[in-house]
Amino acid sequence: MKPLQRQQYNGGIIPFSGGIDSAGVLYHCLRSNPEKYFLVMKVCLYNSISANRMTKEKEAVHNVIEYLRENGIKNFEYKELEYHYPSLEIPPLWDSEIVYFAAATCVRAYPEISCLYEGVTADDYIGEGDDFDERLEKYASILHLIADRNTGNFRIEMPLSKLSKLEIMQMLPPEMLKMTWSCRYPVPKETYSYKLERCHFCPPCKVIDKAIEQDSNLNII
Ligand SMILES: [Zn+2]
DSSP, X not given: OOXXXXXXXXXXEEEOOSSHHHHHHHHHHXXXXXXXXXXXXXXXXXXXXXXXXXXXXXXXXXXXXXXXXHTTOOOEEEEEEEEEOTTOSSOSSOHHHHHHHHHHHHHHHOTTOOEEEOOOOGGGGTTTTHHHHHHHHHHHHHHHHHHTOOTTTOEEEOTTTTSOHHHHHHHSOHHHHHHOOOOSSOEESSTTOOOEXXXXXXXXXXXXXXXXXXXXXOOOO
């Protein structure tokens, strides 16, 4: 029997949370490399407090994926992975560590993947400096270890690391920006409401609110 053919992910893998930074990287990579084909991956992490956040992130991811396809940007395949660990009250791992572990398993499954695109921005370094670099090195180590790769045969690229969150927000098409979700702790709009809104207290909310103050044309709730 002839083996099933699939398109090779020669562009690399793009973890997409649904937030502004990874949406910026996703949009940038797909548009700048139309001849390449990418694996876009959402890792859903359900711990004891993240249900609201996952609801909004998944909604954002699905809307953005549909928006891209409707606008002729189709050089990617989308996959979703879910991990449930609600019994752990305080997760002992950073979310990104689990995302890199999941990405590494995909890299093992698709040997042609030789690059991961990370949604780091200039704002991520504010206040953290070298600590943030250390964190990124740890993520890279997880990926190299689990995927059995090294710095010689696998790259981690951060194409928007020189841009601020404000600049990325201005770069994204307004319609797509509006679909993103970056708040870590969405709250019900009112008592007994299923509608969730941004908390305005978590670090991403603070950066977004500051960006809106600087540019009132930004189309985000
Ligand atoms: Zn928030």
